[in-house]
Amino acid sequence: MYLHRLELRAIGPYPDLVSIDFAALAASGVFLLEGPTGSGKSTIIDAVVFALYGGLAGSDASSDRLHSQHADPAVEPFVELVFETGAGTYRVRRTPQYDRPKQRGTGTVKQQASVQLFRLANPSDVAGEPMSSRIPEVGVEIGRIIGLDRAQFLQTVVLPQGEFARFLRSPGEDRRKLLQSLFGTQVYDRTADELAARRRAVQAEVDGADDRVRDALNRFAQAAGLDGADESAVPSTVASIRAAADAAAAVRAAAASAATTAAEHEQVVTARATALGRRAGLLARQTALDEDAPAVDDARAIVALGERAARVAAVADGLDAAVLRADETTATARAVRDRHGVAEAPDVVVGRRDVLADDLSAVRHLVAVEDGSAARRSAIAEAVATAEQLAGQLVARDAALDARPAERARIVEAARTAARTAADADAAAHEVTRVRSLRAELVARDHAAQRVTAAEQTVTAARRSATEALAAERALRERRIAGLAGELGAALTTGDPCPVCGSTEHPSVATPQDDHPTTEAVDAAGDATRRADQRLADAASDLAVERAEHQRLVDVVGTVDAAALDALTEAADARVRAAHDAAALVLQHERHRAEHDTETGRLQRERNDLDARRTVLTSTAQADAERLDTDLGTVAAARERLGALLDDRPTTLRTAVELLDERLEAYRAVVQADERVAAATRARDDRRAEVARVLDDQGFADVAAARAGRLDPGDTERLRARISAAEAERAVVVGGLAEPSVVAAADDSAERLDLDGARVARERTAAELDRATGAAASAADRADAVDRCATEVTRATRARDETSARSRAVVRLADIANGVTAANPTGITLGTYVLMSRFEDVVAAANDRLRGMLAGRFTLETSDERESGSRARRTGLALAVHDHTTDTVRDPRSLSGGETFTVSLCLALGLADVVQAEAGGVSLGTLFVDEGFGTLDPETLDDVIGQLSRLTAGGRQVGIVSHVEELKQRIPERIAVRRTAAGGSHVTTTV
Template identity: 65%
Template sequence: MYLHRLELRAIGPYPELVSIDFAALAASGVFLLEGPTGSGKSTIIDAVVFALYGGLAGEGSTHDRLHSQHADPGVEPYVELVFETGAGVFRVRRTPQYDRPKQRGAGTVRQQASAQLFRLASPADAVGEPVSSRIPEIGLEVTRVVGLDRAQFLQTVVLPQGEFARFLRAPGEDRRKLLQSLFGTQVYDRTADELAARRREVQAEVESADARVRDALNRFAQAAGEPEATEASVAGTLDALRVRAEDTAARRAEALAAADRARLHEHDVAARLEARSRRAALLERRRALDDGAARVETARDRLALADRAARVTTPADGLDAARVRADEHHRRALDLRTRLGVPIDVDVAARHADLTACAASVRHLVAVEATLDERRRAHADAAARAALLVERVAELDRVLGARPAGRAALVEEARTAAAAAGDGEAARAEVERLRRVRADLDARDAATDAVRRAERTVADRRIRAEELLRAEQALRARRIAGLAGELGAALVPGDPCPVCGATEHPDVAVPQDDHPDAAAVDAAADATRAADGALAEAAAVLAVERADLERLRAAVGDADADVLAEQVAVAVARVEAARAAAVRVAEVEQRRLAHDDETRALEREHTTVQAEHAVLVGTSAAEGERLDHDAATVSEARLRAASLAGSPWVAADGSATPDDRSLAQTVRQLDDLATRAVEVTAAESQAATAAQTVVERTAEVARALAEQGFDTVDAARAALLPPDRTTALQAEVVAADRERAVVDAGLAEPAVVAAADDLDGGPDAALDLEAARAAHVAAAERADDAVRSAVSASDRAEAAAGCAVEVDRAVRARDDTSARSRAIVRLADVANGATAVNPSGITLGTYVLMRRFEDVVAAANDRLRGMLGGRFTLEMSDEREVGSRARRTGLALAVHDHTTDTRRAPGSLSGGETFTVSLCLALGLADVVQAEAGGVSLGTLFVDEGFGTLDPETLDDVIGQLARLTAGGRQVGIVSHVEELKQRIPERIAVRRTAEGGSRVTTTV
């Protein structure tokens, strides 16, 4: 951490503003803060510590020494410090608690402490970014960015009077805390804590693994039926269960085979008896079929005759239907020719082709004929339109010639109005100025009223505060007067009196009924403080209101409201006149724009009319020629179509003569004639097709008669059967055939054939079904018993095998967990200083600090060898320091006196020796901390007093060591009144008392 700038006012002996530029002072590394004893040197260090931490440097120092007794009581005391750390540049400003005069009346009021912290872009940044204005938050943030709390700061950066040798004399445990924060070795303590937590976890895992082994053994014992099973007996028990399962499985196989043989014997006996019965039934059904065979054959023959007759009658029925259709189509064709007037000798197909070709050749001219009249009218209209366009062009030429004079008049009118509107901006500015003055007048009157109200509020709150103060003072006086009764009420017989020490209390004072307790006094004090705060708030409001009123009075001056109103009216009239002129300018401009738009529209119309006239003149002649040509073509086509429409069957239909019909009417007549020809052609085609069908059906009937053996169609129709009779005969034949097939198949079955051989070979008495069934039941019962025994033994063996696997798995997991936990437990015990494995009892964090502390002691000894004649060196010790009850930390210190070759406690050194050794230790600590990448950056060091105890030779050595320290870019400030130092250090801050009783500061760079 580096200090850049310190400002203070009304602090300690400094009533005026003091500004110290540490950056300029420390340019050469070492600067001196000197002055007579009691002049205020330590106050500057107190100001630095107060700015950072809100406290003072010296042990037991109070904040009462901060507010200067030499400054005006109304001046606010404050300290402002600009400093830089690895986190950035900051400015902190603090004001201590102090008593200031009341704004109304006599007496003082307590002003509470305040603080502000800003982050700066650079040390010269005068504004910065606000970080916080709350005292607790600022304390935490400063500790974070500096990396030290106040106690650590006093032992490493600022070494004030009475605090210089604390680190040297500190117990090992306190030294460990300081070193840990400086070197950032908390990670090693967290590592040890994490190892301890891991140790607890693995121990829990080992216990859990043992529990899992016990559970697995219990399950194995239950599955195997061995209550006393152990890890060693698991394998033997499992082998015995497997042997038993194999024996019962063999007995089960034998019993099942015997039961199967008995079942097959029973089934064979029952099947043989069933085959004998089935054969007898089938023989009886075959005899019945043989008796009805003749009747079935007769029915079969009758059905065959009817089937042949149906093959003849079906085409005969089709022939009759074809003859009826052929007659009908022939009559329809003759009727259509008669109805349409088509003579019998006319070739309709040829006439249809001529009509279609003629209609196709003239059909496109129907549309041309329909447009002839409209085109003639359009031609006449175009000629009339051309004449009108000639007249419009002449009129437009006259109008366009008069447009320039009108536009010149509009431009002149707009120029005149613009000149009148030019005064508008100045008039509006004057109106705004006068209105602001008027607003200030109104605000001045409102501020006057606000000041009166604020004065009344301050008076009321002052009266209230004085009343509450008198009430508090009265309560305190009453409580002090009745303290004897309060102490008497607290006495217990036999206990010593807190005043005289006697254990007998013959005349105990009794508290009065209205004696106020401490809570009442505190409540009154709180009410008084609240009233003082409210009074201060009202006074602040009054000060703001008065300042506002003075500002408004200065702004308004001697302005008069009536004169101001007249000026406003004149300025408003100027604004209105300018606004009207501006409106007139806009109107004239709009008229000019409209005039220009109208002129351009007339010019465009003139061009369009001329172009349209030229187009009309050019197209009218061409359209007249096309119109004459199309009329001649339509007339010729109408004559040609009318000549073809006069066909022989049309002359009698009463249609119009060719001269009276249009081309469209003639084409429609041609289309109608073609449609009639199509109808006649289709009817005659259908009649020819029907006649051909009759011929084909006649030949088909003749072939059928010959194939089926009938002479005539009538003979075939006589052989047909009614549908119900056919169905009955078919059912009889099908039933007989189905029954014959079933009987033949049944008699051919192997079991029925075997039954015939069985009857030939022996009597029925040889097949005893009941005996076979009884033997089957007995064998099945024996098989069930064997199966149950085998399943039970197999299930027990399988369950025991599964549980044995779980036991083996649990045992291996327990062994793995135990092996893994041993390393973790040992490492945790070593890191946490367990004496069983770590006889020194030093933890991992302390061990790391010891290595760092070795570097600190080595750096201190490097400087100490050149001081005090090389008499002393510092040594580390892991023993408890003298007078300390703390546990061993390995960070104890001893002083080796080379003169007597003895080890001494640091407290046995003299004043000068203590200062020198402590300074070397502090400088060594600063060197090592600065060199550590993760440590706190200590860029500034203050040494407050102690140099007066050194002889000149030792003083030379100390100054030399300080010069070595500044070679790394650090700042060292020496606080001393030793005269010899003034000759050695040119950069200094000189503090001198003044005649008024305060002190002043002079900086020499």
């Protein structure tokens, strides 16, 4: 990642706009950021980190110091950074949270933080493509673009004061977290976790497989009828039970064959006896049919004659009806012509009907026009009157609208006056809060005074108790010393040397006193004294704390008393109430203004509606009057046309139409009567021709002969039923006698058929089959159950063996990956093992630079042992410093300030090199080192500057933040920060 340009304003000590071109500064590789202590050098680093991550560089730094106290409060603070990565060129602009003056009234309002991220075509692109303006989304995008979070950025790109030495001194577990995030080795930890989960899963599978084998063996033993069974007995048991089932099946097959033979014999004997009886019955029915055959033939002849006569009679009946209908229609038509007075020929009447119908159709619709003319004239007059009324209402609405603006101005001015009073709400609320806080502190001061008094009494009591306990302990010790001779004498036995004089003879042994204190009593008194002293110390400490709190509250409250607080409270509450009332009044005025505007809009809409309605009514009335005149002219022309067809001239069109409608109806009635006569005549002639044809077809001389041969319907049905019954019986008898079994029965006799013997043989063999079937089914079921259980045993055993074989590899691999001592004596997990390789690369890169510094005295070494003083598991990432001068290994925390700076810098540079060299790693094109150079002697400073200069050979930018004077002589490119007379700072860039 490379920095191109940084701009900031109203940030830290910089009230004005500051612009820094890092690309120009880094043209030679190394540039210096210098200035006096506290002038604002680190603020520039903070601005870079804030622009990218929304936080500051130092771990303890607060973002509250971002907004400049030297800038105008109305000026918006911001930081804008243009940077480039492998993903492209971007510009990010952030503003911190700050308090700005209110736009109306007094006081301030908190302005929330904001951010904008743009993708640029090139570093000089001033517009760019907006990507996001939401803080969470920009944070995610920045992490994706740079590839580092804030903590990683501070370890590899920006090395602030005291921060980049933390990696050197941190314990191995902290190094593991940082290296894991930098090199993306979380996958190995997830792999170890997955292997552990799989280990638990396969172990559970092995246990489940063992349980399934035991369950299968138990079910096999139950199916085989055994008390118990093992895996070796399964095959032999299955073979013996299957052999018994096969033998029972053979017995059942033989019994089934015998039963089938007996059943078939019984069926044959029964069928032959049935056929013999059926043949005798069919022969008797055949004899009866032969005797009744002549009578059936006579019935067939009678039925045929009756059917032919019925066909002729039906057609003759139709002819009679047609003749009658033709006579009736002719008489009806003559009566209709007489009634209407029409004597012309039919075709003449049809022509007159059509002409008159056309004339009436052309003018009939004008009758409604004539009838509605009076209503239309009335409607036109009403429309004209309504338009005049609307014109009057329109004048009234215009007058009301002209008076509305003055009333609205009065409401707006009242609302503005109330708003000025309500603007004092925040200040009044702050004053109420301050007075309440002061009252609470006044109450707390009184309570603190009471606690001080109580604490003093507690100290007095504790001091008295401590004095008494000390006196008791001293008395016990004095008594024990005084009676020590008796204690020694009580411990002497004859022949033992005296612990005082060494003599083995004890002529006068001292005896202990009755109240001689024991060691336990003295120790208990000492413990009591120590507890009393501790209570005294605790009470004294509590007293000091209470006195300090009481004094603090006295200083805060000062000379304010309850009466003064009451007055302040009343005044603050009055200000709050006045502001609150004014705010309510503002809302009321705003509501009145909104209502006034709503009413004005309503009046304006009503006025526009009235104007539109008046215009529409006027134009509509004019158009309707013109159309009415045209329609009345058309009606008059039609009335004259129809009057020519009548004897008397009609006064209205409706009268003419009604008279001609009556004439048209007469014509229509005559035409319809003539058409019915013609149709009836044609039907009569058609019927006569049909009767002649049917008489010839059926063989009758005339209609009377045919009608004489007709049968009664009851006789016809009776004869047909007799014929059908005889034909059906004949078919049944002939078919039955042709059946093979009936034909074969001609050679049988009842004496040769033994039905009872066949039935007895069938019942005996069926009973034997039932017994054999039951035995075979039981044996087969048992054998099938045993086979299924044996298959389950085999399947469960095979699954158990496969699970065991598979689980062994998984268990061992999981134990190795998770550092289980039984499989992995080193106790180092897979993720840590991978990080150790990366860490060794980091240490090697650091040593490569460290050899050229501090006269080659130190090198860094890694270890897989625990960190000193740590109870955590071995991370394999422990770090030590090898001092080649004394050939000793030292803890990094034992280095001096300059040594720590140099070693930490080399370690940080090595870490950055390895991260950049990793496949898919992050490109680190810019490096900032913040302070620490003041701890170096000139020779070591030369070595450090030389190592930093080596970084620029690969295109890196190195910025050194320092106030060391010697660096100004070595590095020409610089950013100089100086304080101004107004208290802020300004920046000068030298390229």
